[in-house]
Amino acid sequence: MAFLADRLDRIKPSPTIAVTMKARELKAQGRDIIGLGAGEPDFDTPENIKQAAIKAINSGDTKYTNVDGTDALKKAIIAKFKRENNLDYKIDQITVGTGGKQVLYNALVATVNPGDEVIIPAPYWVSYPDIVHLAEGTPVAVECGQNHQFKLQPEMLEAAITPKTKWLILNSPSNPTGAAYTAQELRALADVLLRHPHVWVLTDDMYEHLVYDNFKFATIAEVEPKLYDRTLTMNGVSKSYCMTGWRIGYAGGPTNLIKAIAKIQSQSTSNPSSISQAAAVEALNGPQDFIAKHNVSFKERRDMVVEMLNKAKGLHCHKPEGAFYVYPSCAGAIGKTTPEGKKIATDDDFVTYLLESEGVAAVQGSAFGLSPHFRISYATSTEALKDACTRIIRACEKLT
Numbered sequence: 384m385a386f387l388a389d390r391l392d393r394i395k396p397s398p399t400i401a402v403t404m405k406a407r408e409l410k411a412q413g414r415d416i417i418g419l420g421a422g423e424p425d426f427d428t429p430e431n432i433k434q435a436a437i438k439a440i441n442s443g444d445t446k447y448t449n450v451d452g453t454d455a456l457k458k459a460i461i462a463k464f465k466r467e468n469n470l471d472y473k474i475d476q477i478t479v480g481t482g483g484k485q486v487l488y489n490a491l492v493a494t495v496n497p498g499d500e501v502i503i504p505a506p507y508w509v510s511y512p513d514i515v516h517l518a519e520g521t522p523v524a525v526e527c528g529q530n531h532q533f534k535l536q537p538e539m540l541e542a543a544i545t546p547k548t549k550w551l552i553l554n555s556p557s558n559p560t561g562a563a564y565t566a567q568e569l570r571a572l573a574d575v576l577l578r579h580p581h582v583w584v585l586t587d588d589m590y591e592h593l594v595y596d597n598f599k600f601a602t603i604a605e606v607e608p609k610l611y612d613r614t615l616t617m618n619g620v621s622k623s624y625c626m627t628g629w630r631i632g633y634a635g636g637p638t639n640l641i642k643a644i645a646k647i648q649s650q651s652t653s654n655p656s657s658i659s660q661a662a663a664v665e666a667l668n669g670p671q672d673f674i675a676k677h678n679v680s681f682k683e684r685r686d687m688v689v690e691m692l693n694k695a696k697g698l699h700c701h702k703p704e705g706a707f708y709v710y711p712s713c714a715g716a717i718g719k720t721t722p723e724g725k726k727i728a729t730d731d732d733f734v735t736y737l738l739e740s741e742g743v744a745a746v747q748g749s750a751f752g753l754s755p756h757f758r759i760s761y762a763t764s765t766e767a768l769k770d771a772c773t774r775i776i777r778a779c780e781k782l783t
């Protein structure tokens with residue numbers, strides 16, 4: 384009898400974490416590496432948030448809390464949903480988990496039966512299909528190419544829905560492409576969903592605040608209130624508030640689903656850290672002005688990266704609305720040969736070539752379900768980004 388469970392064979396380790404580890408390892412060996420794999424802001428957690436955590440420690444706020452979050456944090460989340468999304472939730476409609484990832488995991492494990500289908504627009508965040516696999520469901524990837532600005536089109540959604548469809552996962556702005564849906568685009572998807580009342584929507588709004596050029600963020604339950612009773616609106620403090628290590632994510636949704644999520648959490652991790660929850664209350668209720676300041680930097684970096692990458696031979700880079708990623712096509716590099724005589728057959732080969740020849744660590748598009756592309760995170764200094772893009776241009780120039 385094998386020691387390890389069969390379910391382990393259904394999933395793979397996160398490829399984005401693998402790239403970051405590989406870049407770290409090469410750096411430790413003394414190589415000059417620029418890591419563009421990380422999915423976290425390079426800014427520090429704001430001071431007022433850190434102070435709230437210190438206060439929580441000093442005042443003994445260090446014990447178990449409600450399994451799915453303190454009342455104080457749930458109230459701050461209710462206020463946030465009302466203020467920013469015009470969504471009304473009661474306290475028993477809110478759940479807090481150890482990061483957005485846990486909320487998503489719990490929601491899928493609590494609802495997906497073997498054979499249930501989950502529609503995932505591709506390219507997608509790497510964890511969606513693997514979590515669906517763990518839950519014994521079937522991920523149904525729908526390819527949304529650069530010709531559609533990487534966004535799911537209503538007719539593609541209509542074609543993907545079957546009687547077995549349980550969820551549609553939406554992620555706007557998106558990891559890995561930065562693409563964000565306008566209210567009008569969500570409206571068109573909502574019209575399809577209204578015709579299929581058995582399909583629920585899990586909307587991952589983790590990058591809500593990271594949008595540029597006056598783009599107006601919208602979320603589907605706000606756009607179509609008739610979907611409110613079958614939508615889980617997920618969000619978190621990791622990205623907008625530079626709190627990836629604090630591990631707080633949350634969601635609002637129908638009471639029966641929220642209860643089911645708490646049941647899973649009660650038999651796995653119990654409550655998220657009491658100290659991080661106190662910090663998240665301050666994040667949501669405190670000053671928000673630093674977000675706009677960070678966005679000025681992110682926008683400048685995005686513009687520079689897109690401009691430089693579009694100068695690279697064989698690459699084409701779409702300018703996205705938000706998040707801190709770009710997802711250039713490397714179709715023009717496929718079939719070419721490196722100076723060492725290696726053929727570039729896939730985007731995996733292309734990112735390996737970038738790493739080996741120029742020390743630039745990016746993530747291959749195959750990891751996100753749409754090739755031939757690669758993902759660059761521009762949540763790093765402008766100086767490092769400029770250097771990285773110069774190296775990429777040079778690497779592309781050398782391909783024959």
Ligand code: PLP
Nearest residue numbers: 422482483484508558589619621
């Ligand atoms: N959703 C998306 C699209 C993400 O990119 C990430 C993190 O990379 C998460 C969810 C998870 O966020 P958290 O760190 O809060 O678990």
